[in-house]
Amino acid sequence: MGRVSQAQAQENRQRVVATASRMFREKGTAVSVADLVKAVGLTHGGFYKQFASKEDLVDEAIAHAFAHRAPHSAVALEEHAAEREAARRTLIEDYLSVWHRDHAGDGCPVSGFAADLGREPDQAARARDIYINGVRNRAARLATGDGDGMAQLCTMVGALVLARATRGNPLSEELLQAARTALTKSDTGQSEPQQRTD
Known part of the structure; x- marks a missing residue:
């Protein structure tokens, strides 16, 4: 050869x-x-x-x-500055979708690498700056003006990780829906009451 x-x-x-x-x-x-x-x-x-x-x-x-943009990427918000709230809602819906849950390989690196970096301290030290900057940038892009971007990102990533862990059970989609509702509730802060299943 x-x-x-x-x-x-x-x-x-x-x-x-x-x-x-x-x-x-x-x-x-x-x-x-x-x-x-x-x-x-x-x-x-x-x-x-x-x-x-x-x-x-x-x-x-x-x-x-x-570095590479995905459909659920917060980078997309910058392209729709005039319709920021609509773009934010679309991002949340795409991020917390069944498709994103089922396609981790094409998904968000924040959720995709979190467990490995938490388990492998040596690798975490090597990749820490890249990962931390990625987390901070995504949270900043989600913020609605009152510094809540970090909480929104935590909700989205946590819900996605839990939904992946429970895939195959109705709870998986319930988790995604609960996070979507919490992140997109009306300006009054009121959302529909959730029915208990226990």
Whole structure:
């Protein structure tokens, strides 16, 4: 097999990072290098020519996830400044959707990487700045003017994580709906009373 050109090597690297970013959000950073190179169609040797370690790839995959816009991204709010409240509601509905629950690989990096960074202190230290900045930026973009962006982001991420953990049970969709209602209730602050199921 001939040598890979510099352009092809760069394209391979970008493909590995993008694939890893999806796989890590979907299955966690415990995904093996073997599974990753198989998904991309490279060899172990090809992987280690591109990355010094798997941890370096995790760092790049996290950065990639935060840098690339998704339908549920708070970045979209900036594009609709004139209709900010409508854009915010759409973002919340998309974020707290069954589709987003079921497609973690294409989903939000805040929820997608939270558990792994909490479990792996060494990786958390390496990727901490990227992740923290991503969390702060998303919270700031959600804020409605009274500094509540962090609480909104916590509600959205928490509901999504819980909905993924309970997928297959009616509770999963109840969690998504409860968070959507809490985040989009009317200006009066009143929302419809919830029926108890216990």
